[in-house]
Amino acid sequence: MTSRVLLVSPAMSVSARQARFDDDGPLDDAGAARARAAAGSLPSAARVLVSPGVRCRETAAALGLAGVPAPELAGLDVGRWRGRTLEEVGAAEPDAVGRWLTDPEGAPHGGESVRDLCGRVGRLLADARALDGRTVAVVEPEVVRAAVVGALGLPLSVFWRLDVPPLTVTELSGRAGRWNLRLGRPLPTPQETG
Known part of the structure; x- marks a missing residue:
């Protein structure tokens, strides 16, 4: 039995362009157009999951994913x-930002630590490994980072060193008690596949 999890990062948003901590804003026009152009490019899946953020929901809808x-x-x-x-x-808060970027247990903003996020995503991956078939999940870039860290057993210190470009797919395939990784590929548009 092989489980495949395709993690799709959301298309570009105004917040991402401004390097703004996500304010749950919508996709920008270019990001929405790029996602619509990539509709139909993902393989069929037994399960489709979507992060609750607006840009993930809008990306999924533009890709034609329910x-x-x-x-x-x-x-x-x-x-x-x-x-x-x-x-x-x-x-x-320069010291707080420095702590946040170097200490996976730090949460100087009063929110969640990188360690907590990785634990949350790791539990989902453990559940997914027991499922046969393909799961497509449209998720925030930090969820992709957490999944890669957990799947490969990497130290939490590498979390911020993993770049996840907009509208890319990172694929995990699980079998025999381990995950393999196919790094983020861009979603093709119909012009690129035809």
Whole structure:
């Protein structure tokens, strides 16, 4: 039995362009158009899950995916930093940002630590490994990072060193008690596949 989990990162949003801690804003026009152009490019799946964030829900809809909301796949809770830019927070709280980026157990923003996020996503992966077939999940980039860290047994210190571009697919395939990884590939548009 092989379980495949395709993690799709959301298309570009205004918040992402501004390096803003997610404020649950919508996709920007270019991101929505790119997602619509990639509709139909994913293989069929036994299960489709969607992170509760607006940009993940909008990306799934633009891709033509009718997914089940999955609160356990929510992005990292950044507490009181939500909606602010990294530049703003860095200027106001440089030590806190430094701690947050280097200590996986740190949550100076009053939200969730990287360790907690990785644990939450790790539990979902453990459940997914027991399922046969393909799962497609449209999730925030930090959920993709947490899944890769957990699947490969990487130290939590590498979390922030994993880049997850918008509208890419990272594939995990599980069999024989372990996961294999296929790194983020862009979703093709019909012009690229034809």
